[in-house]
Amino acid sequence: MLKNRLNKLVLLLVLAAVLIASTTVFGAWEPRREITIIIPWSPGGATDIMARKLQPIIKREFGVNTIVLNKEGGSSAVGLTELITSRPDGYTVALASSTILSLMGQNQISWGSDRFTNLCLVSEDPMLLAVNKDAKWKNLDEFLADVKANPGKITIGTSASRNVNHADAVLAAQSVGSSIRQVPFNGGSRVIAAVLGGHVDALVLKPSETISQIQAGELRPLGIYRKERLASLPEVPTFQELGYDVFPYGPVDQISYLVAPAGLKKDVKDKLVEIFRGAMLSEEFQEFSKQAGFVCNPIYGNEFDKYIENLTNALAEVAQKVY
Amino acid sequence: MEVASSMSMVMAVLTDPICLLWTFVGTFMGLVFGSLPGLTATMGVALLVPLTFAFPTVHALGMMLGTYVGGIAGGAVAAVLLNIPGTPSSVVTTIDGYPMAQQGRAAKALGWAATASFFGGIISWLVLATVAPQVARVALSFGPPEYAALALFGLMIISSVSGKSLLKGIISGLIGVWLSLFGVDPIMGDLRFTFGNVNLMSGIAIMPALIGFYAFPQILRGLSEEQSTEMKTARLNLSDFIPSLLEIWRSKLNILRSSVIGTFIGMVPATGGNIAAFLAYDQAKRFSKTPEEYGKGTHEGVIASEAANNGVTGGALVPLLTLGIPGDSVTAVLLGGLMLHGLQPGPQLFSKSPDIIMGIFTTLLVANVFMYLIQLVGIKFFVRVLKIPNYYLAPMLVILSVVGSYALRNSLFDVWITVLLGLMGYIMLRGGFPMAPTVLGLVLGPMLESEIRRSLILSAGDWSIFFVRPISVLFIGLSLVIALTVAVKSFKKGQKTDEVEASI
Structure with a gap:
């Protein structure tokens, strides 16, 4: 019985040694x-x-x-x-x-x-700018024209401060030489709730956070922060194609x-x-x-x-x- | 959705033994997670997300919802028996539950906790299953000013949970607020009190604080004192701990009010069971004919807390299923779970996947029933904890506390936080400072701060934003009324209280 186990152990050790040797010989790490x-x-x-x-x-x-x-x-x-x-x-x-x-x-x-x-x-996960379905801005041009005409008036919710969302919200306004009021929340779902409830004008969040509300027509996406359009939201234009430069420092x-x-x-x-x-x-x-x-x-x-x-x-x- | 087809979907769940089995297992697991300090409902559900990956969706949901319901209800067990909230939402249950246990009425307290949890779960379920799409919009009416006013109102509850000395209660509350200041500034993103340590960037989490404040003083006291709790060791009959229909009828208003408060708070995103329980407790005390009984071991306090925190379960699912916005931390994890199963929670779920919606409704109801049944059997065994001598119980609690505070974020740092706060909690306990206000400060302090600052960003610095919105005005008005009545009362009783305090 004991001998049997010992044999098995030796066999295992040999096998292991062969395995290790073979990998070192052939160089590939597994x-x-x-x-x-x-x-x-x-x-x-x-x-x-x-x-x-x-x-x-x-x-x-x-x-x-x-x-x-x-x-x-x-x-x-x-x-x-x-x-x-x-x-x-x-x-x-x-x-x-x-x-x-x-x-x-x-x-x-x-x-x-x-x-x-x-x-x-x-x-x-490129950011997107979206507004409430009942908002007066039907497209990105209308929104940014309003931002330009009313510097520091329009509020944009983001999921925190000093992150990509924050940067993108500010960069949208800077692309028309204006400014917005960035409203930081703790996490994306509060931002969505604030826009759906009409407390904040717009939001900058990831499509993965907003796709459900967009598909249901609760949120109206205005623009994507990306060079090309997104395959999952093909109808949403990019900032770039409408002539707004939101990446003056390189893509964020x-x-x-x-x-x-x-x-x-x-x-x-x-x-x-x-x-x-x-x-x-x-x-x-x-x-x-x-x-x-x-x-x-x-x-x-x-x-x-x-x-x-x-x-x-x-x-x-x-x-x-x-x- | 046609009644006939939805009925067939309900029957499909009810006649599926595997689905019922997993829901049962989930509920049982939730009760275990909830009752062990340090393991929470959120953790339980998060663990199940990958585990149930290969399950049919409704089975997975049943198991996760069971864990949710069981986890919130189970928190009461440790709260009553050990004065340690098993989950954050059962903090308020300790206020009256533990005194009841000390008076030898532990089984009764647990019976009420289970019953109230059941009613809270069922009432919130009714709201979810019948009027979810209609009431979801109510939650959206809460903007930053409303959150700020709610937090202010919540902090006024310190006066209800302070026990003997209001001053000590306020100091405890301020300690909680101070602890909440650590970490990244919620608005600007600056670092506060982090001493260059990345672990402090996200601040002091609620769970290590709870374990420290509640479990450690209990352990230290257990080591230094003789067993004080006495239990009838005779066989318990069901009638000894299950409230009779007559008793339930007498508390009907409290049960209903607390469940509704819980359901409503559940629907408001980023709040949760502990805020709901505090609010319900406060209201129950205010409406009570015998408010002086609160804090000394009245079952009404246990009812308010437990009906409210289980009311949150159905409520928190309302915005999740109708808008895709989770109502609390557990439903945030559920959102991830649904996505892993290829579902997109949100407005379209009702029309696209009615079978899933009916599955959720049915398993949630079943989970509530299981939760009640398991507790009815379990209470007999739970109360035996009280017979464990302190010299066994204390080391067990030490292990649970350390493991629990580590497991939350796999962080040894949190264990040290727990120990530090535990020592602080013990000193506070010795000095007669109540713990509940500290928790309230820790939870609501950051909410008040960030929501006021957020509101002022929205209004460009104009404070009138708080006084032109009806919900905000309502809560601020109520807060003022409470502050004034408390001030008048304590002024009248000023002399008396001083004497009482001097004698302690």
Whole structure:
């Protein structure tokens, strides 16, 4: 009995040794245990849902188990501080967003994006400007003409202060050389309630937060802060195409992206990108992104590094000139 | 929607044993989560979101709604037996529930809590199932000035929950407001009292504060004192703790009023069970013929708190299902859960997926019934907690407190906050300072501050915005009336109170 067990143990050890040897010989890193995805936001939020949606796909397509660890607080700074202090071994990643880049731009946290290894883009959630269905402004031109004629009169609700929403609200007014009154709320749903109740004139929020009210005709979308129109809201024009320059400092996109701690080995990075991109490009996740109202175009590598660099610079400039 | 087709959808749920089973499991889990300090209904539902991913939508919803209902109701168990609110919404239940337990009426208090929770759940369910689209607009009439006035009115409740000394109550309230100032400024985004620590950026969360303020003093006191609670250890019969129909009838106004307050507060986004319970308690005390009984162990206080916080459950679903706007923190998680199942909560849900809506209505009703039934059986076992000697109970509470405060955000930092606030709470308790006003200050302080500032942005600095809107004027007027009556009363009793205090 005992001998039998010993034999099994030896066999297992040999097998394990062969496995380890084979991977070192062929160089490709393969995750041998579960990967922890730190979500620096609360459970049930938009970012959390994305990770939860990815989990079963990653398991099915790549046979890799993942754990979603919610570490909320400090506008995502708490969870991401946890990430940068964890080992760069490929078993800990996190979903960062424009919010952390914005905090860096304002020097509100003591470390910078050099502490991350950028893996790939997960979602792009361009902001949109919308008003109540009964509002007097039928389109973006009418709205901005009114903003121009009445500087500092029109109120725009945003989901917090000094974030992309705030910047975009101010930038809309600046594009016609005027100003608005930005009204910060705690979270998007209060902003929607305030506009539906007629307390605030307009809102700047993500399509994923407002798509349900837009589809029901409760909110009237006026313009999208993006170069091209959105596939999920094809009838809504962009600011750009109507001749309003809302990106004088470069595009300030609301994105979420996958990061690992700095110092990740090349082969580990490539494998993680392969796994997560694969899952994101799956039909199931693409379908989910359309329905939830965000864009999932997981760029990576040099193209992505360049993108993050531009976004970081734009957000830093916005922090100085807009807030 | 035709009556016949909706009836068939209801029957589809009621005759689906798997769906009923999951709803039952969810409700049971909710009761466990609710009754354990540190684990909340919000956490329970959040845990279920990924777990029920593979379930048919209605089964998943049944389980999540069960956890919601059970979680809010379960909070009363720890509140009554241990003086520790199991969830934030059961803070008010401690005020009368724990004195009842100390008087040997723990089972009765739990019986009332379960019954009131049931009525609160059912009344709010009725509102949700019959007039949701019509009343949802009422919630939208709340803009920043109305929130500010509601918060002001809420802070006046300090006078109702202060116990013996109003002054100490006000000081406790101010301590709560002070604690709420930590973290990112809600309007400008500046950092306040964060000492360069990212953990303090989001401020002091309500749950670590509650565990600190309620559980720690209890633990320290448990270690330093002999067991003070005595329980009849004889077999409990149902009639010993379930209120009779006659008793329920006598409290009908309180039950109805508190449930309606809960339902209404539930519909107003970004409020929740604790605010509802405070408001209902305050109203119950004001309408009572024996207000002096409140705080000393009257079942009316337990009824008000529990009917109101379970009233929130149906109420909070009204804006979620009709407008896509969650009414409280639990429904915010539910919104995510619905989206994961490919549903877009909002105005179109009623026309696009009537089967889901009927599924929600039916499972919510079923969950309320399960919640009541499980408690009827469970109370007999719950009260045995009281027989556990302090030297076993205290270490268990320490473990629960630490695990609970850690689990909320997976944060060791929150554990330290809990310990610090716990020491503070113990000192306050020793000094005769009541805890409920501190919680009120912690919850309503930031609401008052941010909503006043938000209103003034809307009005470009003109304070008249608060006095030209009817709902705002109503709440400000009521606040003034309360402040004046309390001032007159305490002036009259001034001499007396001083003597009483001197003798303590």
